[in-house]
Amino acid sequence: MGKLNNPFVIGNYAGKHYFCDRVYESKELIDNILNGRNAVLVSHRRIGKTGLICHCFEQPEIRKKYNVFFVDILATMSLQEFVLALGKEIIKRLKPKSSRFFDSLKNVFTSLRGGFKIDTQTGDPVFEISLGDIDSPETTLDEIFRYLSTSEKPCVVAIDEFQQIGYYPEKNVEALLRTKIQHCPNCKFIFAGSEKDMLINMFNSPDKPFYQSATFMQIGKIELDKYKEFVVGLFEENKKKIAESFIETAYNSVDGVTLYIQFIMNELYQIIPQNGEVTQVLYDKSLDILLNKQSFVYTNTLSELTVRQKEVLFALAKEDENFEVTSAGFMKKYNLVSTSSIQASLKGLTAKKIISVEDGRYVVSDRLFRLWMRKL
Ligand SMILES: Nc1ncnc2c1ncn2[C@@H]1O[C@H](COP(=O)(O)OP(=O)(O)O)[C@@H](O)[C@H]1O
Numbered sequence: 544m545g546k547l548n549n550p551f552v553i554g555n556y557a558g559k560h561y562f563c564d565r566v567y568e569s570k571e572l573i574d575n576i577l578n579g580r581n582a583v584l585v586s587h588r589r590i591g592k593t594g595l596i597c598h599c600f601e602q603p604e605i606r607k608k609y610n611v612f613f614v615d616i617l618a619t620m621s622l623q624e625f626v627l628a629l630g631k632e633i634i635k636r637l638k639p640k641s642s643r644f645f646d647s648l649k650n651v652f653t654s655l656r657g658g659f660k661i662d663t664q665t666g667d668p669v670f671e672i673s674l675g676d677i678d679s680p681e682t683t684l685d686e687i688f689r690y691l692s693t694s695e696k697p698c699v700v701a702i703d704e705f706q707q708i709g710y711y712p713e714k715n716v717e718a719l720l721r722t723k724i725q726h727c728p729n730c731k732f733i734f735a736g737s738e739k740d741m742l743i744n745m746f747n748s749p750d751k752p753f754y755q756s757a758t759f760m761q762i763g764k765i766e767l768d769k770y771k772e773f774v775v776g777l778f779e780e781n782k783k784k785i786a787e788s789f790i791e792t793a794y795n796s797v798d799g800v801t802l803y804i805q806f807i808m809n810e811l812y813q814i815i816p817q818n819g820e821v822t823q824v825l826y827d828k829s830l831d832i833l834l835n836k837q838s839f840v841y842t843n844t845l846s847e848l849t850v851r852q853k854e855v856l857f858a859l860a861k862e863d864e865n866f867e868v869t870s871a872g873f874m875k876k877y878n879l880v881s882t883s884s885i886q887a888s889l890k891g892l893t894a895k896k897i898i899s900v901e902d903g904r905y906v907v908s909d910r911l912f913r914l915w916m917r918k919l
Pocket residue numbers: 552553554555556561562563564565586587588589590591592593594595765801802805
C-alpha cells in the first residue's frame with residue numbers, strides 16, 4: 544500500500560503501519576481461529592472491532608490459510624436481506640475470473656442463477672443480484688453453507704453487527720444459523736457487535752441456540768501510552784512534532800474512543816506544516832475547524848429533538864463522568880423538573896442512538912458532538 548497523505552485514517556483499514564497496537568487482541572482472535580473456535584467480539588461503538596477484524600484478516604497466518612469473508616449486517620432487516628448480503632460477499636470475494644469457475648459457481652448457487660450474467664460490452668462474467676432474486680432465502684443459505692463446507696481452503700466468515708439478527712421478523716433465524724454453522728466444521732465464524740446485552744443473551748443463555756458456541760472477547764479502548772507512541776511516530780516520520788500532553792488531552796476529551804481521537808489527530812496533522820510543531824493555539828484552532836465542519840449536522844440533530852430532550856442532552860454533555868442523571872443535585876443544577884420526564888427523554892435519545900449506556904452510565908455517543916455542545 545502506498546504512503547498516505549494523512550496517516551490518521553478514518554473509516555477504513557489502510558494496513559498495519561496506520562493501525563495502532565491491538566497486538567494482544569489480534570493474537571487472541573487469530574489463536575481462536577487457528578484453534579477452531581468461533582469468536583464473539585464486543586465493544587462499545589467506534590472502538591475498533593471492525594478494524595481489528597480487517598487487521599487480522601491481513602495477517603499472513605490467516606490470509607494464506609483461509610478464504611476470508613466479511614459482511615456487515617447492520618442495515619439488514621430480514622433473513623432475506625441477510626442471505627443477500629452474505630451471498631454477495633462470498634461471490635464478490637471469489638471473483639470468478641475464468642468462465643469455468645464462473646460456471647461452477649453458477650452450479651453451486653442454483654437459486655441465484657439469474658444473477659450470473661455476461662457483460663455485453665466486455666464479455667466478462669459478472670454477478671449481480673438484488674433482493675427480488677432471493678425467492679427462497681433458506682435454499683440460498685443452504686447453498687452458501689454447502690459451498691463453504693466444500694471449499695478447498697478453510698474459511699473464516701466475520702459477521703459484523705451480528706445482534707441485528709435479533710431484530711428480524713422471522714423467529715427461527717438463530718436456530719437456523721446455528722444448525723448450519725454446526726454442520727460446517729471447515730468454517731470459523733467471528734460475530735461482532737456493539738450491543739453487548741443482546742450478544743450476551745444470544746451466546747450465554749442456556750436456552751438459546753448459540754449458547755456457548757463461541758469464545759467471548761471484549762475489546763477495550765486503545766491504551767493511552769500505546770496511542771501516544773503511535774501518534775508521535777507518525778508525526779515524526781513526516782517531520783512534524785507533537786508533545787504527548789496534546790495527545791493525552793485529545794484522548795481524554797473523547798474518552799479514548801478510537802474513531803473520535805483519529806478524527807482529532809487527522810485534523811491536527813493537516814494543520815501542522817512540515818517541520819512545524821503543535822502549539823496550544825494550533826490545537827484549539829484545529830479542534831474548532833473540526834467541530835465547525837460538523838456544525839450543520841449537529842444543529843440539524845438538535846432541531847429534531849423536543850425541548851426536554853435537548854435539556855437532558857445538554858446536561859449530560861456538560862457533565863463529566865459518573866454523574867447520576869436522575870439525582871436531585873443534577874436535576875437542580877440543570878433545572879430539570881421530574882425524574883419521569885428525564886427518564887422519558889433518556890429513552891427517546893437512546894432510541895435515536897444519540898446517547899447510549901456505556902459501563903453503566905449514559906453518555907453522548909458521538910464524542911465530537913459532546914465537545915461541540917460543551918463549546919456552545
Ligand atoms: N487500532 C487502530 N488504529 C487506528 N485507527 C483505528 C484502529 N482501530 C480502529 N480505528 C479507526 O477507528 C474507527 C472506528 O473503528 P471501527 O473498527 O469501525 O469500530 P467499531 O467496529 O468498533 O465500531 C475507524 O475509523 C477505524 O479506521
